[in-house]
Amino acid sequence: MTMRATKRIIGVFGALALVVGLFAGAARAQTSLAVDIQGPGQAKMNLVMARPFAGGGQLTAADKLQDLINKDLQFLPFLQLVPPSSIPGQINGPTADQIDFKPFSMGKIDVVVTAQWTPGGNLGNVELRAFEVYTQKVLVGKGYDSVTDAQLPDIADRFCMELMMALTGQGGFFNSQIAFVKPSSAKGTDIWTVRPTGRGLTRVTSYNELGMAVSPAWSFDGRRICFTLIGSRSHYLGVWSGGGKPQVYTLPTTSVVSPRFLPDGQIAVSLSLQGKADIYLLNSAYQPGRTIASSPGIDVSPTFDASGRLMAYVSDETGSPNIYVKDVSGGSGRRVTSSGYNTNPSMSPDGKLIAFTKQLGGAQKVFVHDLSSGQETQVTSGGGSDENPSFSPDGYFIAFSSTRSGQKKIYVTTRHGAQPVMIPTGDGAAQMPSWGPLPQ
Amino acid sequence: MMRSRIVILSMLVLMLSLAGFGCAKKAGGPGDGSGTSWEDQERARLEQERLLREKMGQAANELAQMIHFAFDSNNLTAESRQILTRKAEIMRQYPQIKLIVEGNCDQRGTAEYNLALGERRAQAAAQYLSNLGIGSDRLSTVSYGKERPLDPGHSEAAYAKNRRDEFRATY
Incomplete structure (x- = not known):
């Protein structure tokens, strides 16, 4: 569906500084294009990316950048990439006066992207533009001088981030990171981080065969990761603070499950202090303080909204595991899933939605529960088992692990259930994603 | 080095x-x-x-014999109780040793809930040994949830093999 929304985005974008060079594109005027990614539907815009304009010397770099932008745009399910050959419109140059917009308008194309390379230092200089077909105005204009090969991924990401900002008011996807777990030996697992585009793949822990680091969770400021470290005789709490080796804390129980940060930096974790798993807040010395969820059964997997007042968690107090919500300050939990095996909750930052997994047959599938309407929507389907959904900081995307292509890998869908796209995480299996912002 | x-x-x-x-x-x-x-x-x-x-030699191997559980259950079967009774005898012979009970689950559930469920299974065996007179200071538990399957398959037989407690002699 092509969308020409009447809602107008007032110029909230364009505050991002450029790393290299600067292109003062035409002042980004108000646009009539907007996708409400938080809304109920899943509107799509059609986008054509023109062949880059480049001299012979820059052709390889131009193609490479084009390919990187293409891959980035495939993560944005509200954009439908249309090959330029399917529209008879003429693009004679990179600027508005060189484009015959009419055929694009007839062909229901919403956005046209051009790239122009000119000779300069290193690979050359590049200018990227995105035009709104309807108004023929520049949505995004970026320029970079003396571009190097290593800068190309960053240039693609920044351009796509600004384009997403211009179209949705949010560009956090490109400004975020995912922590996840990879096997490091037959007996050990370690924590890694990666940006959702697959860039910046970094190993965070190196326990190798000595321990299993599992359940990583970002702090709300993107500076720390807490996790469970399973050793030979106990679980421990691991806390990584952005560099070097993580701190390992011993707790007064051998069962330390599902640690999570609250927005204020405190950690909540499920501990078996009374012979059953209850959820506790840890004090500043990383020792158990107040109990925040307790039942005769197992209570695990807390998740919090950005205010830190609302939590969702798993409890099996009625027999099988189900999702509950409650105020962190007190009161009893309210059950939000009705029957079956429901685990792995992730609360959207605005506290309106809970993504979780439901066991269907022998496999898990991701669902989204709307707390105000009580409506449950299945957002993943197909083969394999889908586990550990994690909302992106903007509350639009959902990362999860899946065995849909055999080995466990991490994929991205949206709250609306867009076609999942795999996040590149290198060789081997990848699981237990936790989505956080880049450090603020 | x-x-x-x-x-x-x-x-x-x-x-x-x-x-x-x-x-x-x-x-x-x-x-x-x-x-x-x-x-x-x-x-x-x-x-x-x-x-x-x-x-310890052979006694350590005998102590390591696993016990298995039914689906979504931490109840000890008659066979499991027999195996645990034998472990209690060995622990009386070797008063200096301790025992770590490792709880494990099959692949169907999800990781964190299974980590808690595995702990329940480990505690069931530890409690039984404690009831047989083994001091609780000689028993400890650790859960691996579904992270260490013996059989990575997805058959009923593989699931049954993975729902288990393992035992390790320690100091």
Whole structure:
């Protein structure tokens, strides 16, 4: 569906500084294009990316950048990439006066992207533009001088981030990171981080065969990761603070499950202090303080909204595991899933939605529960088992692990259930994603 | 290499001396006063266990016999109780040894809930041994949830094999 929304985005974008060079594109005027990614539907815009304009010397770099932008745009399910050959419109140059917009308008194309390379230092200089077909105005204009090969991924990401900002008011996807777990030996697992585009793949822990680091969770400021470290005789709490080796804390129980940060930096974790798993807040010395969820059964997997007042968690107090919500300050939990095996909750930052997994047959599938309407929507389907959904900081995307292509890998869908796209995480299996912002 | 050996040896001496005073202080984190990393402490623990099991010979193998559970259950079967009773006898013969019970689950559930469920299974066996008169200071539990399947398959037989408690003699 092509969308020409009447809602107008007032110029909230364009505050991002450029790393290299600067292109003062035409002042980004108000646009009539907007996708409400938080809304109920899943509107799509059609986008054509023109062949880059480049001299012979820059052709390889131009193609490479084009390919990187293409891959980035495939993560944005509200954009439908249309090959330029399917529209008879003429693009004679990179600027508005060189484009015959009419055929694009007839062909229901919403956005046209051009790239122009000119000779300069290193690979050359590049200018990227995105035009709104309807108004023929520049949505995004970026320029970079003396571009190097290593800068190309960053240039693609920044351009796509600004384009997403211009179209949705949010560009956090490109400004975020995912922590996840990879096997490091037959007996050990370690924590890694990666940006959702697959860039910046970094190993965070190196326990190798000595321990299993599992359940990583970002702090709300993107500076720390807490996790469970399973050793030979106990679980421990691991806390990584952005560099070097993580701190390992011993707790007064051998069962330390599902640690999570609250927005204020405190950690909540499920501990078996009374012979059953209850959820506790840890004090500043990383020792158990107040109990925040307790039942005769197992209570695990807390998740919090950005205010830190609302939590969702798993409890099996009625027999099988189900999702509950409650105020962190007190009161009893309210059950939000009705029957079956429901685990792995992730609360959207605005506290309106809970993504979780439901066991269907022998496999898990991701669902989204709307707390105000009580409506449950299945957002993943197909083969394999889908586990550990994690909302992106903007509350639009959902990362999860899946065995849909055999080995466990991490994929991205949206709250609306867009076609999942795999996040590149290198060789081997990848699981237990936790989505956080880049450090603020 | 030499340095890590020295660290392991000094950790062994430290732990043995602590054990001598009957102190069960758990090592593993900052603030435990040892000044060594978690990794060095873990290596020392594993090495000390290996030496102990070598010394115990066949009895260590018998102590290691697993027990299995029905789906979504931590109830001990008659066969499991028999196996645990034999473990209690061995532990009486070797009053210096302790036992770690490792709880494991099949692949169908999700990781964190299974980590808690595995703990329940480990506690079921530990409780039974405790009821047979083995001091609770000689028993400890750790859950691996579904992270260490014996059989990575997705058949009913594989699931049944993975729903288990494993046992490890320790110092």
